[in-house]
Amino acid sequence: MDKKRRDFLKVAGATTLAGLGGPAIVERLVSGSSPVQAKAAHGERLAGHGADTHAGAAGHGEETVKSGNRFGMIVDLRKFKQYPELIEKVVHACHAEHNVPHFPTRKDEIKWIWPTEYEKAFTEHSQYYKDKPTISNEVLVLCNHCDEPPCVKACPTRATFKNKDGIVAMDYHRCIGCRFCMAACPYGARSFNWLDPRVGLDMNHINRYFPTRMRGVVEKCNFCAERIGLGKKPKCVEVCGETRAMIFGNLNDPNSEIRKALKENYTIQRKPSAGTHPSVFYIV
Amino acid sequence: MFEKALKGNNYYWIWLAFLGTFMGIAAFCYVRQFNYGLGLTGMSRDVSWGLYISQFTFLVGVAAGGVMLVLPYYIHNYKAFGKITILGEFLAISALLMCLSFIVVDLGQPMRMLNVIFHAQPRSMLFYDMIVLNGYLFLNILCGWVILTAERKQVPPPKWIYFFVYLSIPFAVSIHTVTAMLYCGLPGRHFWLSAIVAPRFLASAFAAGPALIVVVALILKRVADFDAGKQALDKVATIVLYAALVNVFFVGLEFFVGFYSNIPGHKHTLQYLFFGLEHHGHMYNNLVPFMWGFVVLFVVGVALLSIPYTRKQNDFWLGAGCAAIFISFWLDKGIGFVLGGFVPSPLDEITEYYPTANEIFIALGIWAMGFFVLTILYKIAIGVEHEIEA
Amino acid sequence: MYDSGKIIPGLIIFVLFITFPVWYNHGAARAVPQPELPKTLKECVLPAADMRSEHMQLLNQWRDKVLRTGDRSFDVKIGDKEYQKSLMNTCMQCHTSKKKFCDTCHTYASVTPYCWDCHIAPVE
Secondary structure (H helix, E strand, O other): OHHHHHHHHHHHHHHHHHHHHOHHHHHHHHHOOOHHHHHHHHHHHHHHOOOOOOOOOOHHHOOOOOOOOOEEEEEEHHHHHHOOOHHHHHHHHHHHHOOOOOOOOHHHOOOOEEEEEHHHHOOOOOOOOOOHHHHOOEEEEEOOOOOOOHHHHHOOOOOEEEOOOOOEEEOOOOOOOOOHHHHHOOOOOOEEOOOOHHHHOOOOOOOOOOOOOOOOOEEOOOOOHHHHOOOOOOHHHHHHHHHOOEEEEEOOOOOOHHHHHHHHOOOEOOOHHHOOOOOEEEEO | OHHHHHOOOHHHHHHHHHHHHHHHHHHHHHHHHHHHOHHHOOOOOOOOOOHHHHHHHHHHHHHHHOHHHHHHHHOOOOHHHHOOHHHHHHHHHHHHHHHHHHHHHHOOOHHHOOHHHHOOOOOOHHHHHHHHHHHHHHHHHHHHHHHHHHHHHOOOOOOHHHHHHHHHHHHHHHHHHHHHHHHHOOOOOOOOOOOOHHHHHHHHHHHHHHHHHHHHHHHHHHHOOOOOOHHHHHHHHHHHHHHHHHHHHHHHHHHHHHHHHOOHHHHHHHHHHHOOEEEOOEEEOOOHHHHHHHHHHHHHHHHHHHOHHHHHHOHHHHHHHHHHHHHHHHHHHHHHHHHHOOOOOOOOOOOOOOOOHHHHHHHHHHHHHHHHHHHHHHHHHHHHHHHHHO | OOOHHHHHHHHHHHHHHHOHHHHHOOOOOOOOOOOOOOOOOOOOOOOHHHHHHHHHHHHHHHHHHHHHHOOOOOOEEEOOEEEOOOHHHHHHHHOOOOOOOHHHHHHHOOOOOOHHHHOOOOOO
């Protein structure tokens, strides 16, 4: 209880300072970083932008030492083309693993990962005279676990937040259901529980090791934080298995599988102009 | 002073009973929504805010509009507003109560509402909105009540209250600025992502709020023997006229940026709102009538307020002009702005929103609650006025 | 006092009304609940008295550690055995009946925690 009050006072103090000293101070206080760290974070941002940085190279390419993890994912659309049944398998595995309910009406729909058309996933990319394989691609879309998540900024209760692994997580206990995050997300990755989710679940065939959600909260893909924490891969990646249609790993580790794949392939991201720095990459 | 609200003629009680009926229906509908969930509304995954938040947005403007009476009276010492300034302050109180109610009925987990304080996130614009809305509500209750009490005793109001009166002026601007920032800071929504949203909100607020005050003042003149004064109403009408023109000028600028730059994201929502958007062979245009209603009523309102005969000779036409502006801007901001922003969705899909009956009755009931409070507050204010005159 | 004939009876009715639960249930104290304990283990993660008074804070701490800090380590000990911090995957593995364990006290104390809105109770 005491801790709560202290937290509250801290926030109250920070807010007062915000009024007096402008947003820059708040930014520091909230992120708890010194100017030096803030600078380092900026460097990381540049690197994360997709600029191909060479270790030891001159200029801004010099890599900043990064602390902590930032998990990311590659979705290889070529592989999904090769194994067409994989998409449905992935979606089903994810939704079964996380007890994501199924509602027949589009209005009440809840989804964590789902296929959509190329032109809907990549709205900012040119659609003119695209080659047939590209334009007919089914693209799996999910939460991008952005490095600069607009939903986290929008959430008035910190119910959604970026955790130590760079995963944009949800604390369903805290969500008040204001849906500001849904308006803020540029990728349409979030769903709201308009109804009791258990109505849309077969309660006899659910994953008994993972909770459901309750009515009135927002939900989305959690990058399988509960599995990563136990050293497993996300369910979707596990289902893809040897096809390597989805690659998962730590973007901050230059020797990780995902970084190697990023170095070898041309990848694109959804809506780069939104400045959110997604952690999900696509090989078209 | 509350006792003044307890004595009234039959019309007064019938009016309150009429509003009370709607409040009762809304309470019943809200219980249904509370027990069943927001699935009882027409909102969807794509259009995740509906009638509630759009009414909230519009009413913040009505609350902020009261400052157009407070500012000339207290800063510029414009004496003609002496009698109607209190109407502005009391209008702000009831509009803010409606705003807060609309927020609460929109929450998926209203019982956890206080998490906004317990786990405050100072980077969220909703946090600041909560502070300024509640702050402005408090300031208006304080100033309105203290000044009315002083008036009743026929003594000048205490000096300290002026600090709060002056403070309420930047607060009025801030409530609507912060409300605009809820929208214009979101990276994925092109229609909202515009620096002119806040000025546009303020302009429409400074038209809609005072327009409602003129209409109410004209009604009070007939039913409650309260004359705000010809000069005062004429001045308020001037304010309404200019603010309305500025608002529509800003809307025009949005059109210019969208259509001249030809950037799809900037154009799509405007196309959807005013002309309808074709998508996969289907025409989506359910908001088009509302937006042309906005344009037509705006032209009618501006005409009625600019032609000397309708403006100065005839109370009916003056009231009609102000009512036209008020409804026009309700269509623009209370319908089009919020609902249009969700079209197209981030995945370039179009989902249209139709509120359900349950949702409409809750919204109507909150409006009725606002006017219920407004009626009581105005009854008290006018009662004091009559007491002094007697 | 004006209208004392109305005010005093009014006050009495008001006081009676708000104390209704007290006098209505007077003398009808129900039996102290006897939650059914697991047969497999004799010890819990904390002594019984602490669990009785503080299990809710403990669950909140676990929740915050797991969800917000991301600390999913198996650092809860009973004797030498380590468990993960989890209501569904640790507590309810021994306390296999929500009805016979959780609900007995919660019903008695008339509290309705919202745990089970999301978390899944064991099959009974």
